[in-house]
Amino acid sequence: SQTIHQWPATLVQPVGSPLSLECTVEGTSNPNLYWYRQAAGRGLQLLFYSVGIGQISSEVPQNLSASRPQDRQFILSSKKLLLSDSGFYLCATGTGRYEQYFGPGTRLTVT
């Protein structure tokens, strides 16, 4: 079965600071990988998805970026955080049947 690791679990960063969130996947190869953000009390917003190494598609224009340096590693980054970047960030991997498995998430607070 697939296991998704995310770290850190929580993060408090000042406005203007850089960001790097990491996601790694076990138990599968060549997975589709996704980054979502969830604001407090809201639904999930798809930020990026990747179908392979170096292949990134962005869903929403923003000051975030994503990279996939290895098959089972997905990184979310920012050069300068905004207050609006606060939220719950979730990494997910998908199967071909529209079923996704989510990691434990990272709670980011930008102050």
Next chain:
Amino acid sequence: LAKTTQPISMDSYEGQEVNITCSHNNIATNDYITWYQQFPSQGPRFIIQGYKTKVTNEVASLFIPADRKSSTLSLPRVSLSDTAVYYCLVGAAGNKLTFGGGTRVLVKP
């Protein structure tokens, strides 16, 4: 991607059956209907998926009428631990998931 509409919230009591209906009027021929459950500070968890008629697993049942323009997630005999947000999604294999606001289910003692 087909847009879905579901109630914002529902209250229930322990031991009752909870039925959440989702509307998806523009569902496409190759779209599946998938439901997720999310507890606070956790990622969503896949509950059930179906294409037509009825699907049942150890957690829930999914009822889909012949026109497939709606679906109903049925949670039998809920407990306090079933308090969560439930999301209805519609899409085809390989497509990106689009989450709406979901339905907040509160189970009371």
